[in-house]
Amino acid sequence: MALYTPEYQPNGNEIAVVNTSKGTIRVQLAGADAPIHVGNFVELAQKGFYNNLKFHRYEPGFVIQGGCPNTRELDSDQVRAAAGNPYAGLGTGGPGYHIKEEFTTNPHNSHEDGALAMARSQDPNSAGSQFYFCLGAQHFLDPNYTVFGQAIEGKDVIAQLRVGDVIESIEIEGIEA
Numbered sequence: 001m002a003l004y005t006p007e008y009q010p011n012g013n014e015i016a017v018v019n020t021s022k023g024t025i026r027v028q029l030a031g032a033d034a035p036i037h038v039g040n041f042v043e044l045a046q047k048g049f050y051n052n053l054k055f056h057r058y059e060p061g062f063v064i065q066g067g068c069p070n071t072r073e074l075d076s077d078q079v080r081a082a083a084g085n086p087y088a089g090l091g092t093g094g095p096g097y098h099i100k101e102e103f104t105t106n107p108h109n110s111h112e113d114g115a116l117a118m119a120r121s122q123d124p125n126s127a128g129s130q131f132y133f134c135l136g137a138q139h140f141l142d143p144n145y146t147v148f149g150q151a152i153e154g155k156d157v158i159a160q161l162r163v164g165d166v167i168e169s170i171e172i173e174g175i176e177a
Contacts, residue, residue: 006039094128
């Protein structure tokens with residue numbers, strides 16, 4: 001699969017407003033550190049890609065993960081019922097392309113509590129749309145996964161999220177025309 005380069009060029013002021021069924025999370029995006037990831041995330045958010053997707057993976061004390069389009073047509077109960085079933089396809093979907101990793105070039109690639117990072121498969125260049133929030137510091141992930149934002153409000157919301165909770169929308173503030 002060819003690697004996608006986003007057209008959107010981050011200005012460093014972007015804030016993602018992640019509206020969930022449990023509340024709102026505000027994330028300062030790291031456009032200077034991970035411009036490909038931020039550009040990709042901004043483009044997907046602006047297209048409404050994340051609207052009504054569900055969180056499909058919850059690992060207590062580790063991560064809450066969402067952004068898989070395979071959850072779009074399922075209701076929250078169906079996502080909860082399918083979670084952990086390897087044949088359900090949750091956690092395998094994406095936008096139809098991959099982006100280049102930036103964990104080797106991001107000078108601040110640190111999985112702190114509330115960090116926003118991109119999930120991927122074994123291939124370092126396989127991230128697309130799935131993201132996770134860290135539930136506590138997870139520094140062992142630093143050399144292998146790209147951090148592209150940090151929650152500045154709503155860590156209490158992140159802590160409440162579980163499988164089946166809904167990403168109602170993601171809006172981006174701070175975009176320069």
